[in-house]
Amino acid sequence: MIDKVNSISEKDINELKDQIDQTQKPLIITHYNPDGDAMGSTLALYHYLVKKGKTPILVTPNDYPEFLHWLPGNEKVVVYKRNSGTVLNALKDADTIFCLDFNDPDRTEGLQKYIKEAAGKKVLIDHHPEPGDFADIVISDTQYSSTAELVYYVIEQLGDANLVDKIIAECIYTGIMTDTGAFNYNSSRPYTYYVVSKLIELGINKDKIHWNIYDKYSTDRMRLLGYCLYKKMEVFPEFNTAFISITKEELRDFGFSPGDSEGFVNYPLSIKGICFTAIFIEKDKNVKISFRSKGEFSTNKFSEENFNGGGHKNASGGYSNDSLENTLKRFRELLPKYKKELNNGL
Ligand code: 5GP
Ligand code: MN
Numbered sequence: 276m277i278d279k280v281n282s283i284s285e286k287d288i289n290e291l292k293d294q295i296d297q298t299q300k301p302l303i304i305t306h307y308n309p310d311g312d313a314m315g316s317t318l319a320l321y322h323y324l325v326k327k328g329k330t331p332i333l334v335t336p337n338d339y340p341e342f343l344h345w346l347p348g349n350e351k352v353v354v355y356k357r358n359s360g361t362v363l364n365a366l367k368d369a370d371t372i373f374c375l376d377f378n379d380p381d382r383t384e385g386l387q388k389y390i391k392e393a394a395g396k397k398v399l400i401d402h403h404p405e406p407g408d409f410a411d412i413v414i415s416d417t418q419y420s421s422t423a424e425l426v427y428y429v430i431e432q433l434g435d436a437n438l439v440d441k442i443i444a445e446c447i448y449t450g451i452m453t454d455t456g457a458f459n460y461n462s463s464r465p466y467t468y469y470v471v472s473k474l475i476e477l478g479i480n481k482d483k484i485h486w487n488i489y490d491k492y493s494t495d496r497m498r499l500l501g502y503c504l505y506k507k508m509e510v511f512p513e514f515n516t517a518f519i520s521i522t523k524e525e526l527r528d529f530g531f532s533p534g535d536s537e538g539f540v541n542y543p544l545s546i547k548g549i550c551f552t553a554i555f556i557e558k559d560k561n562v563k564i565s566f567r568s569k570g571e572f573s574t575n576k577f578s579e580e581n582f583n584g585g586g587h588k589n590a591s592g593g594y595s596n597d598s599l600e601n602t603l604k605r606f607r608e609l610l611p612k613y614k615k616e617l618n619n620g621l
Contacts, residue, residue, distance in 0.1 A: 283414050283428075283429065283432055287412055287413070287414060288429075288432050288433065290412050291398065291412050291414070291429070291433065292433055294371055294396055294398065294412065295324070295327060295329075295371075295433070297370075298329060298370055298371040299329075299370055300332075300368055300369050300370045300371070300395070301324055301329050301330075301331040301332070301369065301370070301371045301372075301373065302331065302332045302333075302334060302365055302366060302369035302371070302372050302373070302395070303317045303320055303321055303324075303331055303332070303333045303334065303372075303373040303375060304317075304333075304334045304335070304336075304372065304373070304374055304375070304383065304386070304390070305317045305334075305335055305336075305374075305375050305376050305377065306336070306376055306377040306382040306383060307336040307337055307382060307383055307384035307385075308337065308339070308533075309335045309336075309337075309339040309343070309376075310339070310376075310453060310454075310537075311343060311449050311450060311452070311453025311454065311488060312376055312421045312422050312423055312449075312450040312451075312453055312454040313335070313339070313375065313376045313422070313450075314335075314339060314343045314346055314349075314352075314446075314449070314450075315346065315421070315423040315446045315447060315448070315449035315450025315451075315453065316375045316376055316400070316421065316422035316423040316425070316426045316446070316447075316450045317333055317335075317373075317375050317376070318333070318346050318347065318348045318349075318352075318446040319423055319426045319427075319443050319446035319447045319450070320373060320375065320400070320426055321333045321348055321351065322347070322348060322440075322442050322443045322446065323426075323430055323435070323438060323439070323443055326438045326440075326443075327435075327438075331373075332353060332365045332369070333348070333351055333352050333353065334352075334353050334354075334355060334362050334365065334366075334386075335352055335353075335354050335355065336354075336355045336356065336383045336384055336385060336386055337354060337355065337356045337384075338354055338356065338357075338533060339533070339534075340532075340533050340534025340537060341491070341532070341533075341534060342487065342488055342489075342491045342492075342534060342537075343449075343488075343534075345487050346445070346446060346449060347442045347445060347446065348442075348446070353365070355385070355386060362386075363389055366386070366389045366390065366393050366395075367389075367393060367394070369393065369395040370394075370395045370396065371395050371396050371397075371398060372390060372393055372395045372396070372397045372398070373398045373400065374390070374397060374398065374399045374400070374401070374409075374410060375400050375401065375422050375426075376400075376401055376402075376403075376422040377401060377403065378399075378401050378403035378404070378405060378406045378407055378415070378585075379406075379407040379409075380407065380409055390409070391409055396411045396412070397409060397410040397411050397412070398410060398411065398412045398414070399412070399413045399414060399415055400414045400415070400422060400425055400426060400429060401414075401415045401422055401425070402415070402416060402417055402418075402419040402420075402421060402422050402424075402425055403415070403417065403585075403586065403587065404417050404575065404585075404587070405585075414429060417587070418464065419466075419467075420451055420454055420455050420461045420462050420464070420467045421450045421451045421453075421454035421455065421461075422450060422454075423446065423447045423448075423449070423450020423451050423454070424447070424450070424451050424466070424467055424470050426447060426450075427439065427447050427470045427473070427474075428466075428470075430443075436473070439473070439474075439477065440477065441477045441478050441479060444473075444474040444477040444478075444479045445474075445479050445484060447470065447474060448471065448474045448479050448481060448484055449484055449488065451467060451470065451471065452481075452484065452485065452488065453488060455467070456541065457485065457489070460569075460589055460590070461587070461589070461590075492535070493530075493532070493535070495529050495530040495531070495535070496529075496532075496535040498529060499521075499525075499526075499529035499531070499535060499536070500539060500542075502525070502529070503519045503521060503539055504519075504542060507519050507520055507521060507525075508542075508543055509607075510543070510546065510549070511607075511610060512548055512549075513614075514551070514610040514611070514613070514614055514617045514618075515548055515549055515550045515551060515572075515617045515618060515620055515621065516549065516550075516551045516552070516553075516610055516617060517543035517544075517546060517549050517551075517552050518543070518552060518553040518554065518555065518603075518606065519539055519540070519542075519543065519552075519553075519554045519555070520554070520555040520556075520557075520599060520603055521536065521554070521555070521556050521557065522557045522599060523557045523558070523559075526556070526557075536554065536556060539554050540552050540553065540554040540565045540566070540567050541567055544567055544568075544569055548621070549569075550568055550569045550570050550571075550572055550617065550620035550621045551566070551567075551568045551572050551574065551577075551617055551620060552566070552567045552568070553565065553566050553567075553606065555595075555599060555602060555603060555606070557599040560596075561594045561595060561596050562594060562595040562596075562597070562598075562599050562602045563592070563594050564578070564582050564584070564592060564593050564594060564595065564602075565590075565591075565592045566578055566584075566586075566590070566591045566592065566593070567589060567590055568588070568589050568590075568620060569589070569620070569621065570620045570621045571616075571619065571620050571621075572613075572616055572617055572620035573588045573616075574586070574587075574588065574589060574590065574591040575587055575588055575591040577591075577613065578591040578592065578593040579593075581593075581605075581606075581609055582594060582595055583595075
């Protein structure tokens with residue numbers, strides 16, 4: 276028995292069906308700093324809508340890492356940062372705006388105003404907690420490993436599973452694989468593997484997708500990782516916590532390109548007894564932070580309470596407008612307050 280959660284009411288699915296049938300000018304958008312799930316889920320929906328005879332516009336707020344550029348349909352993506360006029364006009368013009376892999380328009384970092392003001396019907400498809408109430412049709416459930424898996428579920432519920440081809444399957448697999456850390460976390464439901472089995476039946480090369488994502492790093496990136504683990508990791512066994520920090524200067528020294536620090540935050544989780552990790556990256560205007568945990572510690576709550584952020588229980592992010600030094604000081608000082616939860620995390 277596959278544990279299909281009835282996340283979408285019949286009313287929502289019928290509304291979505293009508294909306295897809297009617298739409299003449301669909302637009303798909305995802306969050307700032309798009310990751311594998313953001314790109315996998317939006318491109319899957321893009322190809323599906325094309326199969327339904329539509330001509331969707333796919334928008335990202337900014338550029339995304341090169342290791343995602345092989346995805347089928349990559350050349351169709353319109354990046355707001357480089358094409359702002361086109362994107363603002365398209366948002367005004369769209370009759371349907373599909374918002375994928377974010378729960379709040381603020382996650383687009385700059386497009387929220389235009390999304391909220393846009394006349395088109397908003398459809399939210401997402402797996403983050405606490406979906407904002409900006410959308411007309413809300414398809415949101417935290418039980419899904421990824422938005423990409425949820426897109427498969429939606430297509431299936433719409434009665435169109437037969438339209439999922441190898442191209443769509445590659446996009447969906449990429450989203451599931453990246454949002455589960457290659458089936459490490461968020462992947463304990465049989466439904467995830469049911470979807471994967473359907474994708475494999477369609478002939479995807481899952482090993483190649485893995486190589487495309489995880490084995491395309493530059494030498495600089497590997498050296499930066501080594502440097503971070505050797506010189507920039509602080510471990511606090513009494514709080515079951517470890518973190519890494521990187522300054523702007525260090526990023527420059529290692530020829531940093533977007534995506535190079537992807538995954539760094541997970542490494543300290545492999546230390547015995549560590550259940551909470553963070554990475555602090557100094558940017559021009561703020562410090563970007565990623566949090567990860569193993570087990571019970573709610574990183575999204577920690578991020579919301581202290582660093583203007585949110586996300587999932589075991590993977591979240593936020594930022595600090597303070598200097599890197601002060602941010603790290605504040606983080607170290609916060610740990611005793613969470614000692615009990617951290618000690619009971621594993
Ligand atoms: P990452 O650490 O890979 O950038 O993000 C992990 C997860 O944390 C994302 O899927 C997203 O849900 C969440 N996240 C990252 N940055 C932010 C942020 O600044 N604000 C909020 N609300 N969530 C974030
Ligand atoms: Mn996701």
